[in-house]
Amino acid sequence: MKFSTEALRHDWTKEEVLSIYHLPLMELVYKAATVHREWHAPDEVQIATLLSVKTGGCPEDCSYCGQAARYHADIKVQALLPVNTVLSHAQKAKERGSTRFCMAAAWREVRDNRDFDRIIEMVKGVNEMGLEVCCTLGMLTESQAVRLQEAGLYAYNHNLDTSEEYYDKIITTRQFDNRINTINNVRKAGITVCSGGIIGLGETVEDRVGMLRTLANMETHPESVPVNALARVKGTPLENNAKVDAWDMVRIIATARIMMPASMVRLSAGRIEMTEAEQAWCFMAGANSIFTSDAEKLLVTPNPGVADDMSMLHNLGLKPKAV
Numbered sequence: 106m107k108f109s110t111e112a113l114r115h116d117w118t119k120e121e122v123l124s125i126y127h128l129p130l131m132e133l134v135y136k137a138a139t140v141h142r143e144w145h146a147p148d149e150v151q152i153a154t155l156l157s158v159k160t161g162g163c164p165e166d167c168s169y170c171g172q173a174a175r176y177h178a179d180i181k182v183q184a185l186l187p188v189n190t191v192l193s194h195a196q197k198a199k200e201r202g203s204t205r206f207c208m209a210a211a212w213r214e215v216r217d218n219r220d221f222d223r224i225i226e227m228v229k230g231v232n233e234m235g236l237e238v239c240c241t242l243g244m245l246t247e248s249q250a251v252r253l254q255e256a257g258l259y260a261y262n263h264n265l266d267t268s269e270e271y272y273d274k275i276i277t278t279r280q281f282d283n284r285i286n287t288i289n290n291v292r293k294a295g296i297t298v299c300s301g302g303i304i305g306l307g308e309t310v311e312d313r314v315g316m317l318r319t320l321a322n323m324e325t326h327p328e329s330v331p332v333n334a335l336a337r338v339k340g341t342p343l344e345n346n347a348k349v350d351a352w353d354m355v356r357i358i359a360t361a362r363i364m365m366p367a368s369m370v371r372l373s374a375g376r377i378e379m380t381e382a383e384q385a386w387c388f389m390a391g392a393n394s395i396f397t398s399d400a401e402k403l404l405v406t407p408n409p410g411v412a413d414d415m416s417m418l419h420n421l422g423l424k425p426k427a428v
C-alpha cells in the first residue's frame with residue numbers, strides 16, 4: 106500500500122485505516138517514519154510543560170480520571186492558582202527548554218466569572234514570554250473562545266478520548282457531540298486545536314480507528330494530537346485495567362502520523378511505564394512531542410522528569426524543537 110503525502114486527506118475509510126493499523130509492525134513503522142520525514146525534522150521533539158492550575162473536585166465522571174470528585178482518588182485538591190505562581194512555573198519551564206506551556210483546570214466547562222478572568226491574565230502573561238500557550242478548561246462557548254484568542258491563546262486542548270461508539274462507556278456526564286461542539290468553537294475563534302485520545306480504556310481496535318477517523322476527517326486536522334496510554338489511578342473505575350502494550354502505542358502513533366502528517370503527534374500519558382527503548386519506537390513511528398515536568402507529574406499521575414527526558418533525547422540523538 107502506498108501513501109500519498111502530497112496533500113492532507115480528510116476522507117479516510119474505516120477499512121483503509123484498519124488495514125494501516127494492522128500492517129506488519131516493521132512495515133507500519135517504516136511507512137510512518139517515511140511520512141514523518143517528509144513533513145517534520147525527524148531529530149526534533151517539541152517539549153511541552155503541562156501545569157494543573159486547578160486540581161480535583163471535578164463534577165464529571167470520566168472513568169479514567171483521578172480528578173473526578175466522585176472517585177475519591179488520593180490526590181491533592183487545589184483551588185485555582187494565583188496568576189504569579191503560574192507565571193513563575195512558565196518561566197522555569199521556558200528556561201528548561203519547553204516551548205509550549207499548557208494550563209489545565211479540572212472544570213466541566215468554563216464559566217464567565219472571576220476565575221475565567223484569572224485564566225485570561227495567565228494566558229496573557231505566558232504569551233508575553235514567547236511560549237506557545239495552551240489551555241484545557243472543559244467545554245467552551247464561542248465567545249469564551251474568542252476571549253482566549255484575544256488574550257493570546259495559541260492552542261486549546263479538548264481530547265475526544267475514544268470513539269463516538271464507546272464514549273458513553275467511559276463518560277456519561279456529557280456527550281461526544283459536546284466535544285465536537287467545543288472543538289468547533291475553538292476553530293471558529295482562530296485558535297489551534299489539540300485533540301487526541303487514550304488507549305487502554307477497554308476499547309476495541311475499531312474504536313481506536315474510529316477516534317482517529319473523527320480527528321483526521323475533520324475539515325482541518327488538529328494541529329496537535331496527544332496519544333495517551335491509560336494511567337491507572339487507584340479509586341477510579343479503570344484502576345484494574347491491563348497495562349497498555351507498548352506495541353499498541355507504536356501502532357496508534359504510526360497510524361495517526363500517516364493520517365495526519367502535518368500534525369504534532371504527542372506521546373503523552375503513560376511514558377512513565379515505558380522504557381527508553383519503547384519510547385524510541387514511538388519517536389520512530391512519528392511521535393514528535395512529549396510532556397515533561399519538573400514535578401515528575403502529568404496532572405495527577407507520575408511522569409518522567411526534565412533531567413530524565415533530556416538524557417533520553419541525548420541518548421537517542423534527538424533535540425528539543427525551537428518555537
Ligand code: SF4
Pocket residue numbers: 163164165166167170171172173210211212213243
Ligand atoms: S478528565 Fe477532565 S472533565 Fe473528566 S473528570 Fe477529569 S478533570 Fe473532569
